[in-house]
Amino acid sequence: QAASVLVIGFGRFGQIASQGVIARGASITIIDNNVQMIRDAEAYGFKVYYGDGCRADVLHAAGAHSASAILVCLDNKAAATRIAELARTEFPHAQLLVRAFDREHVLELRKADVDYLVRETFESAMAMGREAVLTLGAAEEEANEVMEHLRRRDAERMDLEAAGGMFAGRALVLGNQVKKAAAHPAAQDSA
Structure with missing residues (x-):
C-alpha cells in the first residue's frame, strides 16, 4: 500500500x-x-477536504491518524503553528513538515518540535544569491563555498x-562594509 500524505x-x-511524494507513488489527501x-485539485483526482486544518476533527476526517507525513503548507503563520502543535500531540507517528513564514516563525515551529521546516523564501533567495555571485565572476566552486x-x-x-531573542544574532547579518581610507593601499598612495 502506498504511503499516505496529508497536505494542508x-x-x-x-x-x-x-510533487515529490506523488512522483514516488504516495497517496495524498488535501485540506484547504x-x-x-x-475544485481545481479534485479535477486532478485528489481527495480534498474543505475545512480548517486547525481543527482536530477535520484532521481526523482527512486521515491524519493514518498519514505517514503531514505537510503544513499554509501562508498563515499563526494557523500553521496551531496545526503543528495539534498534529504533534494528536498524530505523533506522522512526520511533520512545515512551511515557515519567516525567522520568527521558525523559532515558534522549533518549539512545536516539527520534524522539518523550511523558510518559504529562503531557498529561492539563496538560489538567486548564488546566481548573483556567479554573475559577478565567481567560479562554481567559489559560489558554492560562499553560499x-x-x-x-x-x-x-x-x-x-532561539536562545536569546530575535536580535541576539544581529551581529551575523552582513551589511555594506564602510571602508576606511587608510585601509586601502590606493588611498594611501594618493595621500
Missing part, C-alpha cells in the same frame, strides 16, 4: 511541495478552505536567536 494548504507552495482550489558559508552563518544566527 494546496496553494502554489503546497502544489509544488507535494479555498473553494476554487478544491555554504552563508548557510552556516544563518544557522548560527538562528541558534543565537
Whole structure:
C-alpha cells in the first residue's frame, strides 16, 4: 500500500511541495478552505477536504491518524503553528513538515518540535544569491563555498536567536562594509 500524505494548504507552495511524494507513488489527501482550489485539485483526482486544518476533527476526517507525513503548507503563520502543535500531540507517528513564514516563525515551529521546516523564501533567495555571485565572476566552486558559508552563518544566527531573542544574532547579518581610507593601499598612495 502506498504511503499516505496529508497536505494542508494546496496553494502554489503546497502544489509544488507535494510533487515529490506523488512522483514516488504516495497517496495524498488535501485540506484547504479555498473553494476554487478544491475544485481545481479534485479535477486532478485528489481527495480534498474543505475545512480548517486547525481543527482536530477535520484532521481526523482527512486521515491524519493514518498519514505517514503531514505537510503544513499554509501562508498563515499563526494557523500553521496551531496545526503543528495539534498534529504533534494528536498524530505523533506522522512526520511533520512545515512551511515557515519567516525567522520568527521558525523559532515558534522549533518549539512545536516539527520534524522539518523550511523558510518559504529562503531557498529561492539563496538560489538567486548564488546566481548573483556567479554573475559577478565567481567560479562554481567559489559560489558554492560562499553560499555554504552563508548557510552556516544563518544557522548560527538562528541558534543565537532561539536562545536569546530575535536580535541576539544581529551581529551575523552582513551589511555594506564602510571602508576606511587608510585601509586601502590606493588611498594611501594618493595621500
